[in-house]
Amino acid sequence: MAAMLQSVRVASASFHLPDPSKLPVFSVCTLPVIRSERSSSLDPIHGTRRTRKVITKAVAAPAENSATAASKPGHELLLFEALREGLEEEMDRDPRVCVVGEDVGHYGGSYKVTKGLAQKFGDLRVLDTPIAENSFTGMAIGAAMTGLRPVVEGMNMGFLLLAFNQISDNCGMLHYTSGGQFTIPTVIRGPGGVGRQLGAEHSQRLESYFQSIPGIQMVACSTPYNAKGLMKAAIRSENPVVLFEHVLLYNLKERIPDEEYVLSLEEAEMVRPGEHVTILTYSRMRYHVMQAAKTLVNKGYDPEVIDIRSLKPFDLYTIGNSVKKTHRVLIVEECMRTGGIGASLTAAINENFHDYLDAPIVCLSSQDVPTPYAGTLEEWTVVQPAQIVAAVEQLCQ
Amino acid sequence: MALCLSKSRKFLAHLKPKMGVLGMMNLSSWSSCLSRKQASLSGNGRIPHAFFWNRPPLFTSRRFESVKADIQLGSLRPAGDPQVLNFPGGIVKFTPELKFLSDFPEERIHCYRVLDDSGQPISNNFVQIDKDVAVKMYKDMVTFQTMDTIFYEAQRQGRISFYVTAIGEEAINIASAAALTMDDIVFPQYREAGVLLWRGFTLQEFANQCFGNKGDNGKGRQMPAHYGSNKHNYVTVASTVATQIPHAVGAAYSLKMDGRDACTITYFGDGGTSTGDFHAALNFAAVMEAPVILFCRNNGWAISTPVSDQFRSDGIVVRGQAYGVRSIRVDGNDTLAVFSAVHVARKMAISESRPVLIEALTYRAGHHSTSDDSSKYRPIEEIEWWRAAQDPVARFRKWLEGQGWWTAQSEIELRDRARQEVLHAIQVAEKVEKPPIREIFTDVYDVPPSNLRDQEKSLRGTIERHPQDYPHFPL
Numbered sequence: 060m061a062a063m064l065q066s067v068r069v070a071s072a073s074f075h076l077p078d079p080s081k082l083p084v085f086s087v088c089t090l091p092v093i094r095s096e097r098s099s100s101l102d103p104i105h106g107t108r109r110t111r112k113v114i115t116k117a118v119a120a121p122a123e124n125s126a127t128a129a130s131k132p133g134h135e136l137l138l139f140e141a142l143r144e145g146l147e148e149e150m151d152r153d154p155r156v157c158v159v160g161e162d163v164g165h166y167g168g169s170y171k172v173t174k175g176l177a178q179k180f181g182d183l184r185v186l187d188t189p190i191a192e193n194s195f196t197g198m199a200i201g202a203a204m205t206g207l208r209p210v211v212e213g214m215n216m217g218f219l220l221l222a223f224n225q226i227s228d229n230c231g232m233l234h235y236t237s238g239g240q241f242t243i244p245t246v247i248r249g250p251g252g253v254g255r256q257l258g259a260e261h262s263q264r265l266e267s268y269f270q271s272i273p274g275i276q277m278v279a280c281s282t283p284y285n286a287k288g289l290m291k292a293a294i295r296s297e298n299p300v301v302l303f304e305h306v307l308l309y310n311l312k313e314r315i316p317d318e319e320y321v322l323s324l325e326e327a328e329m330v331r332p333g334e335h336v337t338i339l340t341y342s343r344m345r346y347h348v349m350q351a352a353k354t355l356v357n358k359g360y361d362p363e364v365i366d367i368r369s370l371k372p373f374d375l376y377t378i379g380n381s382v383k384k385t386h387r388v389l390i391v392e393e394c395m396r397t398g399g400i401g402a403s404l405t406a407a408i409n410e411n412f413h414d415y416l417d418a419p420i421v422c423l424s425s426q427d428v429p430t431p432y433a434g435t436l437e438e439w440t441v442v443q444p445a446q447i448v449a450a451v452e453q454l455c456q
Numbered sequence: 457m458a459l460c461l462s463k464s465r466k467f468l469a470h471l472k473p474k475m476g477v478l479g480m481m482n483l484s485s486w487s488s489c490l491s492r493k494q495a496s497l498s499g500n501g502r503i504p505h506a507f508f509w510n511r512p513p514l515f516t517s518r519r520f521e522s523v524k525a526d527i528q529l530g531s532l533r534p535a536g537d538p539q540v541l542n543f544p545g546g547i548v549k550f551t552p553e554l555k556f557l558s559d560f561p562e563e564r565i566h567c568y569r570v571l572d573d574s575g576q577p578i579s580n581n582f583v584q585i586d587k588d589v590a591v592k593m594y595k596d597m598v599t600f601q602t603m604d605t606i607f608y609e610a611q612r613q614g615r616i617s618f619y620v621t622a623i624g625e626e627a628i629n630i631a632s633a634a635a636l637t638m639d640d641i642v643f644p645q646y647r648e649a650g651v652l653l654w655r656g657f658t659l660q661e662f663a664n665q666c667f668g669n670k671g672d673n674g675k676g677r678q679m680p681a682h683y684g685s686n687k688h689n690y691v692t693v694a695s696t697v698a699t700q701i702p703h704a705v706g707a708a709y710s711l712k713m714d715g716r717d718a719c720t721i722t723y724f725g726d727g728g729t730s731t732g733d734f735h736a737a738l739n740f741a742a743v744m745e746a747p748v749i750l751f752c753r754n755n756g757w758a759i760s761t762p763v764s765d766q767f768r769s770d771g772i773v774v775r776g777q778a779y780g781v782r783s784i785r786v787d788g789n790d791t792l793a794v795f796s797a798v799h800v801a802r803k804m805a806i807s808e809s810r811p812v813l814i815e816a817l818t819y820r821a822g823h824h825s826t827s828d829d830s831s832k833y834r835p836i837e838e839i840e841w842w843r844a845a846q847d848p849v850a851r852f853r854k855w856l857e858g859q860g861w862w863t864a865q866s867e868i869e870l871r872d873r874a875r876q877e878v879l880h881a882i883q884v885a886e887k888v889e890k891p892p893i894r895e896i897f898t899d900v901y902d903v904p905p906s907n908l909r910d911q912e913k914s915l916r917g918t919i920e921r922h923p924q925d926y927p928h929f930p931l
Contacts, residue, residue, distance in 0.1 A: 157713070183713050189743060191736030194702040198740060201703025201720075202710040204691060205641055209706075228696050229703070237684045237692035238674035239899040274900050297902040325905070372905045 141283035145290035160212030196222035216251030217263030231274030248302035259429035288322030327374035333363030351447035575854025624821030627848035635798035639718035663885035708746035727758025741811035755820035788816030
């Protein structure tokens with residue numbers, strides 16, 4: 060969690076999942092990391108590796124960031140609060156920004172991302188809609204064409220499947236088919252992903268369905284820091300942006316800077332630099348990967364973990380540099396195997412960086428099944444750290 | 457809303473528009489339509505439809521004071537009154553009668569009309585228009601009709617690939633456009649090119665779009681007849697049915713937030729009213745009190761589906777009440793009726809910030825599109841009767857001539873000139889180059905991202921290597 064390590068003397072950051080008894084809670088300390096030195100000509104895994112110093116910490120502090128954030132202490136908040144903070148700042152900054160969705164008004168949103176906004180900005184700017192996703196998304200598109208900057212909330216991303224027509228045929232297309240005359244600066248956001256026994260219909264991963272739609276951008280947030288930054292960037296973008304949040308990440312806590320910041324929608328995030336293998340992931344799987352990384356480090360591997368963040372388009376620059384360095388790629392995603400983000404990413408890396416690969420790309424995804432309800436079954440449709448460790452070991456043989 | 461929940465059939469009779477109170481209003485000139493000043497309207501500016509129920513204050517307070525939303529309706533229950541109960545949604549009176557509301561009214565909702573079939577006004581109950589406006593309306597109707605006919609022929613000759621005519625709906629197009637201002641934003645379906653024509657889109661621009669050439673402001677991206685022009689506040693047509701209705705509601709919401717003296721208008725057919733978007737948009741518009749005019753062109757046919765297979769309600773006008781939206785049924789082939797209805801609807805929509813539903817009864821005298829031959833599912837005699845005997849252009853002309861504002865000579869000149877201009881526009885458009893390759897990749901996003909830049913390079917490379925396979929390709 061490099062993002063959490065912006066400031067050097069920060070108290071330990073921790074994240075809490077809604078059911079702490081089921082998953083381990085761990086803190087990450089920010090002591091400087093002892094990096095082992097190696098020359099590139101040696102076998103990076105077996106050879107002389109074992110005689111060198113062991114990496115003591117799973118997560119490396121990006122040294123270049125530590126100095127800048129030392130002056131301001133920042134403030135701690137949870138991910139959903141970070142989203143709200145970003146949204147509120149943008150609504151303060153630009154009176155055209157408004158929120159449209161079910162129960163976003165005085166109820167504050169089903170995950171409380173819009174809590175307090177209706178009281179502050181009024182009923183018109185934080186609009187409660189009847190239950191018709193296709194139509195209120197259409198409404199937002201119409202409002203965007205005439206000057207507003209709506210943020211559409213899907214109560215659960217899966218419900219936005221009802222809005223597919225408007226998102227693909229109008230939101231994605233009208234800028235193009237009108238010859239550039241009408242822009243649609245909407246943000247479509249909501250919680251998705253596999254939650255805690257929410258049933259198949261509430262465990263959809265829409266990024267795989269939406270990724271083909273020309274004209275939209277897709278980003279996935281995973282930490283309070285990038286959630287706020289991406290929310291702000293999405294609102295300021297002139298293109299329609301779909302912001303994927305994850306149901307289980309809303310209570311992540313992190314210390315973020317007090318000063319205003321906006322992230323780039325097209326950039327991936329280097330979570331943990333490494334040398335042996337590139338692990339590409341996003342959203343909740345980032346945490347499973349980091350947990351696996353701890354185990355891997357103890358076993359002597361040095362994985363490079365990249366949170367790709369931008370699902371459409373891919374940040375092939377960052378990804379490419381990593382592939383050129385490590386020559387091995389593991390993709391860990393929550394999408395289903397068929398037609399998922401991992402499938403597209405595999406194709407893109409193969410096309411562009413084939414010569415740099417020493418092994419076929421491995422993609423760990425959920426199976427092509429609707430998400431079952433039973434806890435144990437659900438746990439095993441989602442990629443678990445143990446599988447990630449096994450895959451890396453396999454890949455690095 | 458005790459009144460609207462009353463179960464008696466007599467209430468349906470109250471829906472007959474009481475146009476007697478409309479009175480006469482003068483519009484001095486076309487330019488006054490374009491200006492924001494609402495000159496010379498009835499003095500107090502209130503719409504004289506006092507017989508409509510007053511919105512109960514309960515709903516207004518719930519809508520705009522969200523912090524007080526936790527004050528439940530139960531607290532307002534009248535003490536111990538056995539006749540009513542304060543259910544969520546308002547007070548209802550009880551009745552011992554086990555009676556169902558009828559599925560269909562005894563008499564269908566009446567249809568507002570001004571001119572009879574021979575162009576004679578049947579009453580004085582309409583918004584007066586002066587000569588300049590009337591003549592411009594007529595000229596545009598004729599130009600529109602001519603344009604449709606010739607473009608249709610051009611498609612048959614293979615010069616354009618596709619076209620949609622609005623034969624029989626010229627009055628709807630031009631009269632509704634004339635009753636609006638340029639600030640009102642139009643969200644069309646695809647049979648409303650006349651609205652764009654009224655607003656100043658030139659014949660050459662129409663032709664350019666149909667040929668998809670470099671002069672098309674849509675850059676050759678859409679099918680013919682899918683016009684759009686932000687300059688004219690006319691949003692680009694999308695082929696999807698009824699998706700524009702929620703757009704119009706959202707845009708109206710945007711105008712309302714800005715406090716602008718403008719409304720939005722959206723057009724759709726009888727078929728479009730079956731979609732989910734129609735339902736939700738009407739519902740939303742009512743709940744949000746959005747200033748939108750929802751104009752249904754009930755022309756009897758959705759491709760080959762007649763209205764009897766489309767719905768079983770008394771047309772579309774009765775659905776307004778189901779959503780809490782004011783509605784009116786007008787004769788869609790009567791230019792003055794459509795003009796008056798839209799004019800008054802616009803005032804209502806803006807000054808009272810509410811949606812208005814207009815159902816214009818008409819007939820689709822042409823085919824659904826050039827891909828359709830409607831003689832396969834309806835009798836040719838029926839089509840011919842409507843096209844000839846019920847031609848809205850002819851009916852309006854008769855009225856114009858009755859006013860002394862039009863002559864047979866003007867008619868000949870106009871038709872000739874229109875035909876020449878349309879043909880010329882087609883000839884010019886045919887020769888204009890198509891848009892360059894670059895336009896495949898622009899406007900997908902505000903700036904082409906790296907993958908699109910790569911794809912463009914790849915395509916250009918392919919064309920360079922195999923120029924014989926890509927003739928006439930402007931790079």
